[in-house]
Amino acid sequence: MNINFNTPYISGKELYYISQAVMNGHTAGDGPFGKKCESLLNKILNLEGKALLTTSCTSALEIAAMLSNLTTSSEFILPSYTFVSSANAFCLRGAKPIFADIDPLTLNMDLDHANSLITSQTKVIVPVHYAGISCDMKMLMDIADTNNLTVIEDAAQAIGSSYNGQALGTFGDFSAFSFHETKNIICGEGGALISNDTRKKETAEVIREKGTNRAQFFRGQVDKYTWQSIGSSYILSDLSAAFLLAQLENFQSIQKRRMDVYTRYKSRLAILETKGLAKLPFIPSYNAHNSHIFYLLLEDLSTRTRLISHLKKCGIMSVFHYIPLHTSPMGESYGYKRGMLPVSEHVSQTLLRLPLCSAYDEEVADKVSNEILYFFGLT
Ligand SMILES: Cc1ncc(COP(=O)(O)O)c(C=O)c1O
Numbered sequence: 001m002n003i004n005f006n007t008p009y010i011s012g013k014e015l016y017y018i019s020q021a022v023m024n025g026h027t028a029g030d031g032p033f034g035k036k037c038e039s040l041l042n043k044i045l046n047l048e049g050k051a052l053l054t055t056s057c058t059s060a061l062e063i064a065a066m067l068s069n070l071t072t073s074s075e076f077i078l079p080s081y082t083f084v085s086s087a088n089a090f091c092l093r094g095a096k097p098i099f100a101d102i103d104p105l106t107l108n109m110d111l112d113h114a115n116s117l118i119t120s121q122t123k124v125i126v127p128v129h130y131a132g133i134s135c136d137m138k139m140l141m142d143i144a145d146t147n148n149l150t151v152i153e154d155a156a157q158a159i160g161s162s163y164n165g166q167a168l169g170t171f172g173d174f175s176a177f178s179f180h181e182t183k184n185i186i187c188g189e190g191g192a193l194i195s196n197d198t199r200k201k202e203t204a205e206v207i208r209e210k211g212t213n214r215a216q217f218f219r220g221q222v223d224k225y226t227w228q229s230i231g232s233s234y235i236l237s238d239l240s241a242a243f244l245l246a247q248l249e250n251f252q253s254i255q256k257r258r259m260d261v262y263t264r265y266k267s268r269l270a271i272l273e274t275k276g277l278a279k280l281p282f283i284p285s286y287n288a289h290n291s292h293i294f295y296l297l298l299e300d301l302s303t304r305t306r307l308i309s310h311l312k313k314c315g316i317m318s319v320f321h322y323i324p325l326h327t328s329p330m331g332e333s334y335g336y337k338r339g340m341l342p343v344s345e346h347v348s349q350t351l352l353r354l355p356l357c358s359a360y361d362e363e364v365a366d367k368v369s370n371e372i373l374y375f376f377g378l379t
Contacts, residue, residue: 002316002317003315003316003317003355003364003367003368004317004355005317005318005319005353005355006181006182006355006357007357007359008186008188008357008359009186009254009257009357009358009359010359011246011247011249011250011253011254011358012246012250013245013246013249014242014243014247016246017033017242017243017245017246018239018242018243020033020242021033021238021239021241021242022239024238026238027237027238027239028235028237029053029209029235029236029237030209030215030218030235030238031238031241032238033238033242033244033245034053034235034236034238034241036241036245037236037241037245038051038052038192040245040248040249040251041053041177041248044160044167044248044251045167045169045170045194046167046170047167047170047194049201050194050195050196050198050201051192051193051194052192052193052194052195052201052204052205052208053190053191053192053235053236053241053244054176054190054191054192054193054208054234054235054236055189055190055191055233055234055235055236056085056178056180056189056190056191057085057156057176057177057179057191058085058088058089058191059191059208059232059234060174060175060192060193060234061086061089061090061152061154061176062092062234063174063193063207063208063234064089064152064173064174064176064193064195064204065089065090065092065093065095065124065152066093066207066230066231067174067195067200067203067204067207068090068093068123068124068150068152068173068174069123070090070094070095070124071094071095072094072095074093074094074095074096074121074122074123074124075095075096075097075098075119075121075122076090076095076096076097076098076122076123076124076125077098077099077100077109077118077122077124077125077126077149078090078097078098078100078109078125078126078128078325079099079100079108079109079110079126079128079130079344080100080101080102080324080326080327080331080336081322081325081343081344081347081348082128082130082154082322082325083128083154083321083322084325084328084330085154085156086126086128086154087330090124090126091330095124096121096334097325097331097334098117098122099324099326099331099336099340099344100113100114100341101113101341101342101343101344102130102341102343102344102347104343104346104347105282105284106130106133106135106282106284107131107133107347108128108130108133108134108135108136109127109135109140110343111135111136111139111140111143114143115143118143118147118149122147122149123149123150124149124150124151124152125140125143125144125149125150125152126152126153126154127140127151127153127154127172128154128156129153129154129155129157129158129161129168130157130293131281131289131292131293131295132157132158132159132160132161132168132184132289132290132292132293133161133281133282133283133284133287133289134158134161134162134163134284134286134287134289135163136163136284137163137164137166137168137286138163138164138286140171141171150172150173150174151171151172151174152172152173152174152175152176153168153171153172153174153175154175154176155168155169155175155176155177156176156177156178156180156183156191157178157183157293158177158290158292159177159183159184159185159290160184160185160255160290161287161288161289161290161292162287162288163286163287164286165288169194170196172194172196173195173196173197174193174194174195174196174200174204175193175194176191176192176194177192177194178190178191179192179244182357183292184254184255184258184290184291184292184358185244185247185248185251185254186243186244186247187236187240187241187243187244187247188240188243190236190240190241190244191236203229206229206231207229207230207231207232207234208231208232208234208235209231209235210231210232210233211228211230211231211232212226212227212228213225213226213228254358255290255291257360257361258290258291258292258357258358259290259291260361260362261291261294261356261360261361261362261364261365262291262294262356263291264362264365264366264369265294265354265356265365265369266280266294268366268369268373269296269369269372269373271378272296272372272376272378275376275378277298277299277376278296278298278299279296279297280294280295280296280297281293281295292356293353293356294353294354294356295351295352295354296351296352296354297347297350297351298350298351298352299350300350301349303350304349304350304351304352307372307375308320308352310371310375311368311371311372311375314371316355316367316368316371317355318352318353318354318355318368319352320348320351320352320353321348321351321353322348323348324341324344324345326340326341326344327345354368354372355368
Protein backbone atom coordinates (compact mmCIF):
# COMPACT_ATOMS: atom_id res chain seq x y z
CA MET A 1 0.00 0.00 0.00
CA ASN A 2 1.32 3.45 -0.96
CA ILE A 3 0.86 6.30 1.49
CA ASN A 4 1.15 9.67 -0.19
CA PHE A 5 2.26 12.63 1.84
CA ASN A 6 -1.13 14.29 1.26
CA THR A 7 -4.41 13.24 -0.33
CA PRO A 8 -7.15 15.85 -0.72
CA TYR A 9 -10.10 14.97 1.51
CA ILE A 10 -13.63 15.25 0.12
CA SER A 11 -16.03 15.86 2.97
CA GLY A 12 -19.30 15.21 1.09
CA LYS A 13 -21.00 18.02 -0.80
CA GLU A 14 -18.09 19.44 -2.82
CA LEU A 15 -19.22 18.14 -6.25
CA TYR A 16 -22.87 18.83 -5.52
CA TYR A 17 -22.13 22.46 -4.68
CA ILE A 18 -19.93 22.85 -7.77
CA SER A 19 -22.79 21.58 -9.92
CA GLN A 20 -25.09 24.11 -8.22
CA ALA A 21 -22.64 26.91 -9.02
CA VAL A 22 -22.74 25.82 -12.67
CA MET A 23 -26.55 25.65 -12.66
CA ASN A 24 -26.74 29.09 -10.95
CA GLY A 25 -24.92 30.56 -13.92
CA HIS A 26 -22.50 32.36 -11.57
CA THR A 27 -19.06 30.85 -11.76
CA ALA A 28 -16.95 34.02 -11.48
CA GLY A 29 -15.96 35.54 -8.14
CA ASP A 30 -18.10 37.21 -5.47
CA GLY A 31 -21.04 34.89 -6.14
CA PRO A 32 -23.46 33.23 -3.71
CA PHE A 33 -20.99 30.52 -2.66
CA GLY A 34 -18.22 33.03 -2.04
CA LYS A 35 -20.54 35.11 0.13
CA LYS A 36 -21.57 32.06 2.18
CA CYS A 37 -17.92 31.05 2.64
CA GLU A 38 -16.99 34.53 3.85
CA SER A 39 -19.78 34.57 6.39
CA LEU A 40 -18.97 31.05 7.63
CA LEU A 41 -15.29 31.95 7.89
CA ASN A 42 -16.19 35.04 9.91
CA LYS A 43 -18.21 32.78 12.22
CA ILE A 44 -15.39 30.24 12.61
CA LEU A 45 -12.92 33.01 13.43
CA ASN A 46 -15.45 34.88 15.58
CA LEU A 47 -15.13 38.00 13.44
CA GLU A 48 -17.69 40.41 12.11
CA GLY A 49 -17.52 40.82 8.35
CA LYS A 50 -13.77 40.95 8.00
CA ALA A 51 -12.98 38.04 5.65
CA LEU A 52 -12.48 38.34 1.90
CA LEU A 53 -11.86 35.24 -0.19
CA THR A 54 -8.83 35.37 -2.45
CA THR A 55 -7.23 33.10 -5.03
CA SER A 56 -4.53 32.07 -2.54
CA CYS A 57 -2.78 32.99 0.69
CA THR A 58 -0.09 34.48 -1.54
CA SER A 59 -2.58 36.90 -3.10
CA ALA A 60 -4.00 37.79 0.34
CA LEU A 61 -0.45 38.65 1.48
CA GLU A 62 0.07 40.71 -1.67
CA ILE A 63 -3.09 42.73 -0.98
CA ALA A 64 -1.96 43.25 2.64
CA ALA A 65 1.44 44.42 1.39
CA MET A 66 -0.21 46.91 -0.99
CA LEU A 67 -2.12 48.32 1.98
CA SER A 68 0.99 48.75 4.13
CA ASN A 69 2.37 51.99 2.64
CA LEU A 70 5.74 50.45 1.84
CA THR A 71 8.43 52.25 -0.12
CA THR A 72 11.75 51.09 -1.50
CA SER A 73 13.47 52.21 1.70
CA SER A 74 11.09 50.15 3.90
CA GLU A 75 12.16 47.01 5.73
CA PHE A 76 10.00 44.15 6.92
CA ILE A 77 10.89 41.44 9.43
CA LEU A 78 10.00 37.80 8.92
CA PRO A 79 11.37 34.39 9.84
CA SER A 80 13.81 32.91 7.34
CA TYR A 81 12.22 29.51 7.93
CA THR A 82 9.00 30.06 5.95
CA PHE A 83 7.41 29.73 2.54
CA VAL A 84 8.54 32.19 -0.15
CA SER A 85 5.20 34.01 -0.27
CA SER A 86 5.78 35.49 3.21
CA ALA A 87 8.67 37.40 1.62
CA ASN A 88 7.64 37.88 -2.02
CA ALA A 89 4.47 39.84 -1.25
CA PHE A 90 6.51 42.65 0.34
CA CYS A 91 9.52 42.41 -1.99
CA LEU A 92 7.07 43.02 -4.85
CA ARG A 93 6.44 46.45 -3.27
CA GLY A 94 10.18 47.12 -3.20
CA ALA A 95 10.65 46.56 0.54
CA LYS A 96 13.73 44.79 1.93
CA PRO A 97 13.37 41.50 3.84
CA ILE A 98 15.09 41.33 7.22
CA PHE A 99 15.29 37.73 8.30
CA ALA A 100 14.99 36.65 11.93
CA ASP A 101 16.05 33.25 13.19
CA ILE A 102 13.49 30.86 14.70
CA ASP A 103 12.96 29.57 18.21
CA PRO A 104 14.27 25.97 18.43
CA LEU A 105 11.19 24.83 20.38
CA THR A 106 8.23 26.35 18.52
CA LEU A 107 10.04 26.84 15.17
CA ASN A 108 8.38 30.26 15.02
CA MET A 109 10.16 33.60 14.73
CA ASP A 110 12.57 34.22 17.61
CA LEU A 111 10.99 37.42 18.93
CA ASP A 112 14.05 38.60 20.86
CA HIS A 113 16.05 38.34 17.67
CA ALA A 114 13.27 40.03 15.66
CA ASN A 115 13.16 42.87 18.20
CA SER A 116 16.90 43.42 17.86
CA LEU A 117 16.53 43.83 14.07
CA ILE A 118 14.10 46.77 14.20
CA THR A 119 15.37 50.02 12.68
CA SER A 120 13.76 53.32 11.76
CA GLN A 121 13.03 51.75 8.34
CA THR A 122 11.09 48.78 9.72
CA LYS A 123 7.43 49.10 8.77
CA VAL A 124 5.98 45.60 8.88
CA ILE A 125 6.44 42.41 10.90
CA VAL A 126 5.22 39.07 9.56
CA PRO A 127 4.57 36.38 12.17
CA VAL A 128 4.18 32.93 10.58
CA HIS A 129 2.37 30.33 12.70
CA TYR A 130 4.40 27.35 11.56
CA ALA A 131 2.48 24.04 11.62
CA GLY A 132 -0.52 25.87 13.09
CA ILE A 133 1.49 26.47 16.27
CA SER A 134 1.03 30.00 17.54
CA CYS A 135 3.69 32.67 17.79
CA ASP A 136 3.69 34.39 21.19
CA MET A 137 1.15 36.97 20.08
CA LYS A 138 1.23 39.01 23.30
CA MET A 139 4.96 39.58 22.98
CA LEU A 140 4.71 40.15 19.24
CA MET A 141 1.87 42.69 19.50
CA ASP A 142 3.76 44.53 22.27
CA ILE A 143 6.85 44.77 20.04
CA ALA A 144 4.69 45.99 17.14
CA ASP A 145 2.89 48.58 19.30
CA THR A 146 6.11 49.94 20.77
CA ASN A 147 7.67 50.34 17.34
CA ASN A 148 4.54 51.32 15.41
CA LEU A 149 4.76 48.34 13.06
CA THR A 150 2.00 46.91 10.89
CA VAL A 151 1.40 43.25 11.80
CA ILE A 152 0.59 40.92 8.93
CA GLU A 153 -0.05 37.40 10.16
CA ASP A 154 0.84 34.65 7.74
CA ALA A 155 -1.80 32.23 9.01
CA ALA A 156 -1.57 30.00 5.91
CA GLN A 157 -1.31 26.91 8.11
CA ALA A 158 -3.27 28.11 11.11
CA ILE A 159 -7.01 27.85 10.52
CA GLY A 160 -8.61 26.57 13.71
CA SER A 161 -5.60 27.31 15.93
CA SER A 162 -5.74 29.83 18.74
CA TYR A 163 -3.60 31.82 21.14
CA ASN A 164 -5.06 31.99 24.66
CA GLY A 165 -8.51 31.29 23.19
CA GLN A 166 -8.38 33.88 20.38
CA ALA A 167 -8.26 32.53 16.81
CA LEU A 168 -4.97 32.94 14.99
CA GLY A 169 -5.42 35.20 12.00
CA THR A 170 -7.41 37.72 14.05
CA PHE A 171 -4.55 39.58 15.77
CA GLY A 172 -2.81 41.36 12.92
CA ASP A 173 -3.77 44.48 11.01
CA PHE A 174 -4.12 41.91 8.22
CA SER A 175 -3.98 38.14 8.14
CA ALA A 176 -3.80 35.62 5.34
CA PHE A 177 -5.11 32.04 5.24
CA SER A 178 -4.50 29.33 2.65
CA PHE A 179 -6.95 26.77 1.27
CA HIS A 180 -4.33 25.07 -0.90
CA GLU A 181 -4.90 21.33 -1.18
CA THR A 182 -2.24 20.58 1.44
CA LYS A 183 -3.96 22.65 4.14
CA ASN A 184 -6.63 21.60 6.66
CA ILE A 185 -9.50 23.25 4.76
CA ILE A 186 -9.05 23.11 1.00
CA CYS A 187 -10.39 24.10 -2.40
CA GLY A 188 -7.42 23.31 -4.67
CA GLU A 189 -5.99 26.82 -4.64
CA GLY A 190 -7.59 29.51 -2.49
CA GLY A 191 -7.13 31.84 0.43
CA ALA A 192 -8.63 34.58 2.55
CA LEU A 193 -7.61 38.01 3.71
CA ILE A 194 -8.74 39.29 7.09
CA SER A 195 -8.58 43.08 7.55
CA ASN A 196 -9.02 44.35 11.06
CA ASP A 197 -9.86 47.87 9.89
CA THR A 198 -13.20 48.17 8.02
CA ARG A 199 -11.97 51.05 5.83
CA LYS A 200 -8.94 49.03 4.80
CA LYS A 201 -11.23 46.10 4.03
CA GLU A 202 -13.04 48.34 1.52
CA THR A 203 -9.74 49.26 -0.13
CA ALA A 204 -8.73 45.59 -0.08
CA GLU A 205 -11.94 44.81 -1.94
CA VAL A 206 -10.93 47.28 -4.66
CA ILE A 207 -7.39 45.87 -4.93
CA ARG A 208 -8.84 42.35 -5.13
CA GLU A 209 -11.09 43.38 -8.04
CA LYS A 210 -8.29 44.57 -10.41
CA GLY A 211 -8.20 47.98 -8.70
CA THR A 212 -11.84 48.78 -9.50
CA ASN A 213 -14.96 49.43 -7.42
CA ARG A 214 -16.86 46.67 -9.22
CA ALA A 215 -17.99 45.13 -5.90
CA GLN A 216 -19.74 48.43 -5.03
CA PHE A 217 -21.29 48.49 -8.49
CA PHE A 218 -22.67 44.95 -8.00
CA ARG A 219 -24.13 46.02 -4.66
CA GLY A 220 -25.84 48.96 -6.37
CA GLN A 221 -23.78 51.54 -4.41
CA VAL A 222 -22.43 53.22 -7.58
CA ASP A 223 -23.90 53.35 -11.10
CA LYS A 224 -20.68 52.45 -12.90
CA TYR A 225 -17.33 51.03 -11.91
CA THR A 226 -13.89 52.27 -12.80
CA TRP A 227 -10.17 52.18 -11.96
CA GLN A 228 -9.60 53.35 -8.37
CA SER A 229 -6.15 52.13 -7.36
CA ILE A 230 -3.50 49.59 -8.24
CA GLY A 231 -4.84 46.09 -7.96
CA SER A 232 -4.92 42.67 -9.52
CA SER A 233 -7.14 39.66 -10.14
CA TYR A 234 -7.39 38.16 -6.67
CA ILE A 235 -11.03 37.00 -6.34
CA LEU A 236 -11.76 33.31 -5.80
CA SER A 237 -14.11 31.92 -8.48
CA ASP A 238 -17.47 30.67 -7.26
CA LEU A 239 -16.60 27.18 -8.56
CA SER A 240 -13.75 27.03 -6.04
CA ALA A 241 -15.90 28.71 -3.39
CA ALA A 242 -18.55 25.99 -3.90
CA PHE A 243 -15.93 23.36 -3.05
CA LEU A 244 -14.72 25.45 -0.14
CA LEU A 245 -18.20 25.87 1.32
CA ALA A 246 -18.59 22.09 1.64
CA GLN A 247 -15.31 22.03 3.55
CA LEU A 248 -16.14 24.96 5.83
CA GLU A 249 -19.52 23.42 6.66
CA ASN A 250 -17.62 20.35 7.89
CA PHE A 251 -14.96 22.36 9.65
CA GLN A 252 -15.25 20.61 13.03
CA SER A 253 -15.30 17.07 11.68
CA ILE A 254 -12.37 17.76 9.32
CA GLN A 255 -10.30 19.16 12.19
CA LYS A 256 -11.16 16.14 14.32
CA ARG A 257 -10.11 13.65 11.63
CA ARG A 258 -6.77 15.39 11.41
CA MET A 259 -6.38 15.57 15.18
CA ASP A 260 -7.00 11.79 15.45
CA VAL A 261 -4.11 11.03 13.10
CA TYR A 262 -1.85 13.57 14.81
CA THR A 263 -2.65 12.17 18.27
CA ARG A 264 -1.89 8.63 17.15
CA TYR A 265 1.51 9.71 15.75
CA LYS A 266 2.21 11.49 19.00
CA SER A 267 1.47 8.51 21.20
CA ARG A 268 3.19 5.92 18.96
CA LEU A 269 6.33 8.02 18.45
CA ALA A 270 6.73 9.52 21.93
CA ILE A 271 9.35 6.85 22.62
CA LEU A 272 11.69 8.52 20.11
CA GLU A 273 11.75 11.60 22.31
CA THR A 274 12.20 9.55 25.49
CA LYS A 275 15.19 7.78 23.95
CA GLY A 276 16.67 11.03 22.57
CA LEU A 277 16.33 9.86 18.94
CA ALA A 278 14.04 12.65 17.71
CA LYS A 279 12.00 15.58 18.94
CA LEU A 280 8.24 15.83 18.37
CA PRO A 281 6.30 19.10 17.87
CA PHE A 282 6.38 21.37 20.91
CA ILE A 283 3.04 23.00 21.76
CA PRO A 284 3.31 26.06 24.04
CA SER A 285 0.71 26.33 26.84
CA TYR A 286 -0.91 29.39 25.20
CA ASN A 287 -1.68 27.49 22.00
CA ALA A 288 -4.54 25.22 20.92
CA HIS A 289 -3.24 23.89 17.61
CA ASN A 290 -4.97 22.49 14.52
CA SER A 291 -2.83 19.38 13.85
CA HIS A 292 -1.68 20.86 10.58
CA ILE A 293 1.74 19.19 10.51
CA PHE A 294 3.28 16.30 12.40
CA TYR A 295 7.04 16.50 12.17
CA LEU A 296 10.09 14.79 13.63
CA LEU A 297 13.26 16.74 14.35
CA LEU A 298 15.98 14.19 13.73
CA GLU A 299 19.55 14.17 14.92
CA ASP A 300 21.19 15.15 11.64
CA LEU A 301 20.81 15.35 7.88
CA SER A 302 22.18 11.85 7.31
CA THR A 303 19.59 10.30 9.66
CA ARG A 304 16.84 12.19 7.85
CA THR A 305 18.07 11.12 4.40
CA ARG A 306 18.22 7.48 5.50
CA LEU A 307 14.78 7.60 7.11
CA ILE A 308 13.19 9.19 4.01
CA SER A 309 14.69 6.49 1.85
CA HIS A 310 13.58 3.69 4.23
CA LEU A 311 10.01 5.05 4.23
CA LYS A 312 10.07 5.44 0.45
CA LYS A 313 11.03 1.77 0.06
CA CYS A 314 7.93 0.96 2.14
CA GLY A 315 5.72 3.10 -0.14
CA ILE A 316 5.51 5.98 2.36
CA MET A 317 6.16 9.53 1.19
CA SER A 318 7.61 11.85 3.81
CA VAL A 319 8.83 15.33 2.96
CA PHE A 320 10.93 18.16 4.28
CA HIS A 321 10.98 21.95 3.87
CA TYR A 322 11.93 24.86 3.88
CA ILE A 323 15.25 25.93 2.38
CA PRO A 324 15.77 28.95 4.68
CA LEU A 325 15.05 32.04 2.63
CA HIS A 326 18.29 33.76 3.68
CA THR A 327 20.30 30.94 2.06
CA SER A 328 18.35 31.01 -1.22
CA PRO A 329 19.68 32.83 -4.30
CA MET A 330 17.19 35.66 -3.61
CA GLY A 331 18.22 35.79 0.07
CA GLU A 332 21.87 36.01 -0.98
CA SER A 333 21.00 38.86 -3.33
CA TYR A 334 19.93 40.80 -0.21
CA GLY A 335 23.35 40.19 1.37
CA TYR A 336 22.63 37.08 3.44
CA LYS A 337 24.92 34.07 3.75
CA ARG A 338 24.74 30.53 5.07
CA GLY A 339 25.72 30.43 8.74
CA MET A 340 23.90 33.64 9.69
CA LEU A 341 20.74 32.05 11.14
CA PRO A 342 21.88 28.75 12.67
CA VAL A 343 18.58 27.48 14.11
CA SER A 344 16.74 27.93 10.79
CA GLU A 345 19.56 26.14 8.99
CA HIS A 346 19.66 23.24 11.45
CA VAL A 347 15.88 22.73 11.42
CA SER A 348 15.86 22.87 7.63
CA GLN A 349 18.29 19.92 7.56
CA THR A 350 16.68 17.79 10.26
CA LEU A 351 12.89 18.28 10.11
CA LEU A 352 10.81 15.55 8.51
CA ARG A 353 7.06 15.87 7.88
CA LEU A 354 5.04 12.66 8.11
CA PRO A 355 1.97 11.94 5.94
CA LEU A 356 -0.94 13.80 7.51
CA CYS A 357 -4.26 14.86 6.03
CA SER A 358 -7.95 14.58 6.81
CA ALA A 359 -8.31 11.70 4.33
CA TYR A 360 -6.19 9.48 6.59
CA ASP A 361 -7.05 7.64 9.78
CA GLU A 362 -5.21 6.12 12.72
CA GLU A 363 -4.41 2.99 10.71
CA VAL A 364 -2.23 5.09 8.38
CA ALA A 365 -0.49 6.68 11.38
CA ASP A 366 0.14 3.17 12.76
CA LYS A 367 1.66 1.92 9.49
CA VAL A 368 3.97 4.93 9.22
CA SER A 369 4.89 4.77 12.92
CA ASN A 370 5.67 1.02 12.69
CA GLU A 371 8.16 1.67 9.90
CA ILE A 372 9.78 4.54 11.79
CA LEU A 373 10.11 2.45 14.95
CA TYR A 374 11.57 -0.38 12.86
CA PHE A 375 14.10 2.03 11.33
CA PHE A 376 15.28 2.99 14.83
CA GLY A 377 15.42 -0.67 15.96
CA LEU A 378 12.52 -0.22 18.39
CA THR A 379 10.30 -3.12 17.29
C1 LIG B 1 3.59 29.80 5.64
C2 LIG B 1 2.97 29.86 4.28
N1 LIG B 1 2.70 31.06 3.75
C3 LIG B 1 2.13 31.17 2.53
C4 LIG B 1 1.81 30.05 1.80
C5 LIG B 1 1.21 30.23 0.44
O1 LIG B 1 -0.11 29.74 0.37
P1 LIG B 1 -0.87 29.65 -1.02
O2 LIG B 1 -0.39 28.41 -1.69
O3 LIG B 1 -2.32 29.56 -0.65
O4 LIG B 1 -0.56 30.88 -1.77
C6 LIG B 1 2.08 28.79 2.31
C7 LIG B 1 1.78 27.59 1.52
O5 LIG B 1 2.19 26.50 1.78
C8 LIG B 1 2.66 28.69 3.60
O6 LIG B 1 2.93 27.50 4.15
